[in-house]
Amino acid sequence: MTQLAETYACVPTTERGRGILISGSPKSNTILYTNGRSVIILNLDNPLDVSVYAEHAYPATVARFSPNCEWIASADVSGAVRIWGTRNEFVLKKEFKVLSGRIDDLQWSPDGMRIVACGEGKGKSFVRAFMWDSGTNVGEFDGHSRRVLSCAFKPTRPFRIVTCGEDFLVNFYEGPPFKFKLSHRDHSNFANCVRFSPDGSKFITVSSDKKGIIYDGKSAEKIGELSSEDGHKGSIYAVSWSPDGKKVLTVSADKSAKIWDISEDGNGKVKKTLTSPGSGGVEDMLVGCLWQNDHLVTVSLAGTISLFSAADLDKAPILLSGHMKNVTSLAILKNDPKVIVSSSYDGLMVKWIPGVGYSGRLQRKDNSQIKCLAAIEEEIVTSGFDNKIWRVSVHGDQCGDADSVDIGTQPKDLSLALLSPEIALVSTDSGVVMLHGTKVVSTINLGFTVTASAIAPDGMEAIIGGQDGKLHIYSITGDTLKEEAVLEKHRGAVSVIRYSPDVSMFASGDLNREVVVWDHVSREVKLKNMLYHTARVNCLAWSPNSSMVATGSLDTCVIIYEVDKPASSRLTIKGAHLGGVYGLAFTDQYSVVSSGEDACVRVWRLTPQS
Amino acid sequence: MSYRGRGTNASSGMGVAEQSMTTYLELQRKKVHRYVIFKIDEKKKEVVVEKTGGPAESYDDLTASLPENDCRYAVYDYDFVTSENCQKSKIFFIAWSPAVSRIRAKMLYATSKERFRRELAGIHYEIQATDPTEMDLEVLRDRAN
Numbered sequence: 001m002t003q004l005a006e007t008y009a010c011v012p013t014t015e016r017g018r019g020i021l022i023s024g025s026p027k028s029n030t031i032l033y034t035n036g037r038s039v040i041i042l043n044l045d046n047p048l049d050v051s052v053y054a055e056h057a058y059p060a061t062v063a064r065f066s067p068n069c070e071w072i073a074s075a076d077v078s079g080a081v082r083i084w085g086t087r088n089e090f091v092l093k094k095e096f097k098v099l100s101g102r103i104d105d106l107q108w109s110p111d112g113m114r115i116v117a118c119g120e121g122k123g124k125s126f127v128r129a130f131m132w133d134s135g136t137n138v139g140e141f142d143g144h145s146r147r148v149l150s151c152a153f154k155p156t157r158p159f160r161i162v163t164c165g166e167d168f169l170v171n172f173y174e175g176p177p178f179k180f181k182l183s184h185r186d187h188s189n190f191a192n193c194v195r196f197s198p199d200g201s202k203f204i205t206v207s208s209d210k211k212g213i214i215y216d217g218k219s220a221e222k223i224g225e226l227s228s229e230d231g232h233k234g235s236i237y238a239v240s241w242s243p244d245g246k247k248v249l250t251v252s253a254d255k256s257a258k259i260w261d262i263s264e265d266g267n268g269k270v271k272k273t274l275t276s277p278g279s280g281g282v283e284d285m286l287v288g289c290l291w292q293n294d295h296l297v298t299v300s301l302a303g304t305i306s307l308f309s310a311a312d313l314d315k316a317p318i319l320l321s322g323h324m325k326n327v328t329s330l331a332i333l334k335n336d337p338k339v340i341v342s343s344s345y346d347g348l349m350v351k352w353i354p355g356v357g358y359s360g361r362l363q364r365k366d367n368s369q370i371k372c373l374a375a376i377e378e379e380i381v382t383s384g385f386d387n388k389i390w391r392v393s394v395h396g397d398q399c400g401d402a403d404s405v406d407i408g409t410q411p412k413d414l415s416l417a418l419l420s421p422e423i424a425l426v427s428t429d430s431g432v433v434m435l436h437g438t439k440v441v442s443t444i445n446l447g448f449t450v451t452a453s454a455i456a457p458d459g460m461e462a463i464i465g466g467q468d469g470k471l472h473i474y475s476i477t478g479d480t481l482k483e484e485a486v487l488e489k490h491r492g493a494v495s496v497i498r499y500s501p502d503v504s505m506f507a508s509g510d511l512n513r514e515v516v517v518w519d520h521v522s523r524e525v526k527l528k529n530m531l532y533h534t535a536r537v538n539c540l541a542w543s544p545n546s547s548m549v550a551t552g553s554l555d556t557c558v559i560i561y562e563v564d565k566p567a568s569s570r571l572t573i574k575g576a577h578l579g580g581v582y583g584l585a586f587t588d589q590y591s592v593v594s595s596g597e598d599a600c601v602r603v604w605r606l607t608p609q610s
Numbered sequence: 611m612s613y614r615g616r617g618t619n620a621s622s623g624m625g626v627a628e629q630s631m632t633t634y635l636e637l638q639r640k641k642v643h644r645y646v647i648f649k650i651d652e653k654k655k656e657v658v659v660e661k662t663g664g665p666a667e668s669y670d671d672l673t674a675s676l677p678e679n680d681c682r683y684a685v686y687d688y689d690f691v692t693s694e695n696c697q698k699s700k701i702f703f704i705a706w707s708p709a710v711s712r713i714r715a716k717m718l719y720a721t722s723k724e725r726f727r728r729e730l731a732g733i734h735y736e737i738q739a740t741d742p743t744e745m746d747l748e749v750l751r752d753r754a755n
Contacts, residue, residue, distance in 0.1 A: 491710075529742045529743065531741050531743045532743050568742075568746050568748075
């Protein structure tokens with residue numbers, strides 16, 4: 001049996017030039033955010049406690065808890081809103097098609113009966129409010145001519161809805177049934193976010209014109225604004241009230257978050273400016289914020305979530321990070337006790353420690369994209385979409401200088417000879433390149449389209465897989481390859497080849513869903529009929545004692561076979577990663593780490609079958 | 611060869627030998643066999659019995675007896691216990707047509723299957739398998755419940 005042991009969550013998807021909206025639970029310290037098609041529920045007190053809802057068919061944009069914490073409403077870019085339960089396997093209550101374009105913000109009414117959603121649409125349908133269980137409309141919302149970026153429900157009676165958008169307008173609606181009351185055009189740029197204070201007496205709008213304006217909650221008269229002295233120097237993307245309604249937290253593109261004291265007359269003065277440590281680049285722009293009980297959460301463009309403590313504002317924040325995009329490869333760094341390095345194609349490498357979670361980002365001086373990653377002891381070798389192979393030495397958290405070598409064509413696959421990590425084999429479209437350190441030893445044109453390669457730990461042998469499914473075995477002498485054998489079994493292009501740790505076997509997977517285990521010495525098929533995947537095999541890993549093989553595929557499943565048993569006795573992990581499993585590794589005999597398109601890394605515990 | 615309609619009907623169907631029918635009836639009525647494997651004999655243009663398995667044999671023996679690169683028909687008597695604790699037995703007809711076999715073989719077995727199956731009365735479930743994963747014991751278990 002297999003069990004999910006840990007999930008290392010992904011971070012919210014961010015977009016430059018726009019804020020993102022994260023929300024929290026009214027009763028506990030969990031926050032909600034979206035990444036791709038998933039909605040992530042993260043416990044701030046224990047970042048390893050994370051659940052993922054992956055039922056949207058389109059990228060999800062925003063999710064909110066209902067006031068009684070029983071339901072979550074989440075919306076996506078197709079204009080659909082799904083209402084599902086927080087417990088009981090996220091059972092779906094209802095799904096509504098609310099707008100004709102993407103939904104940017106969503107709010108529950110304080111009694112949990114109505115939901116207002118706003119976003120992009122055509123003509124009248126920029127905003128819609130409806131009953132949560134039947135979907136019937138509860139008002140007409142005209143008054144906006146462009147995308148509506150945010151909406152808010154007054155948390156106390158009489159109910160009011162405020163919306164603000166790209167047309168610089170802040171509109172106020174009375175109801176139910178909600179009707180247009182009045183409009184303000186005080187901002188000179190996109191109005192990004194609007195929020196009511198918890199007691200409903202005031203609401204604040206923030207905008208890309210660096211201003212924040214405070215209005216009366218019942219009459220919508222302007223009562224004050226955030227003072228421009230010591231104010232933000234960039235667009236303000238999001239705002240959040242403190243639970244007592246006396247302070248607000250704003251985040252801005254000037255990479256800082258500010259806490260303002262809101263006085264009774266409605267003017268705001270800066271109380272404190274919070275900056276999170278960062279390299280100061282574009283990725284530190286803050287795009288989202290939330291004041292959740294004692295925690296101040298800010299999200300940067302790179303996806304880093306910084307947790308400040310509201311009680312002690314000077315304390316350094318806890319930083320949580322992860323991947324935002326498809327995690328394409330995983331490797332285990334051997335020296336530290338079990339550090340897992342994962343990389344995504346945008347060039348981000350993150351270290352994880354089992355049991356602890358996020359352990360740091362590997363900062364490289366040159367952030368090029370990464371396609372393949374191989375790690376050994378204290379060194380990481382990566383290849384990207386340019387023609388270079390980078391060797392980076394890793395000491396603790398820092399990366400040393402990266403040395404690169406240009407190999408002339410785009411590398412397709414990369415492997416290191418484990419016993420002599422100086423030797424690396426890189427396969428390119430039509431052949432292979434052998435590297436010693438950062439020097440190209442030889443470039444060999446093999447005459448067939450190469451799709452996967454592996455080099456034996458002693459560096460004496462290499463197996464190259466081709467587009468036609470044939471495996472060519474070569475012996476390496478110095479800098480030349482001599483073909484020893486050609487193995488035919490696969491019916492599709494070979495996608496991955498791996499030697500077992502004891503070098504007695506190797507396994508190969510292809511695009512036709514099949515995996516075969518071969519005996520190394522006799523080159524005979526050892527285990528076949530491993531056809532249980534329903535889509536191409538993306539990755540493959542051996543257990544440390546060479547008794548088990550794990551395969552991951554585009555069909556989101558991870559299947560673990562035991563080499564001594566027939567292929568039909570296998571352990572399947574279904575739905576390991578929405579979108580496909582791209583990286584696999586064994587951390588010890590009974591733990592498998594997998595990563596995939598949903599930008600999460602998961603650790604699974606295997607209990608041996610009797 | 612498929613156009614010679616001597617004693618056969620339906621599109622290019624093969625005849626069914628007497629022996630195949632009797633062996634099947636033995637499996638069904640007297641439970642003498644656990645499984646029967648049928649092969650198409652191209653020269654005699656009939657479906658004949660290739661192999662039978664005794665009642666003590668298991669599903670794995672059937673899977674082991676099927677050739678990897680050629681098509682066959684098989685009939686298997688599946689015994690199981692339902693959730694209400696009753697012992698039941700269902701007869702499965704398996705059309706084994708692996709993807710790696712020759713096209714001619716696949717065509718032959720595919721076109722003759724209908725006629726052959728009609729002769730065998732009392733089949734509970736039919737499975738078409740194009741690789742070993744599709745005729746896994748689990749598949750039988752799911753179908754029978």
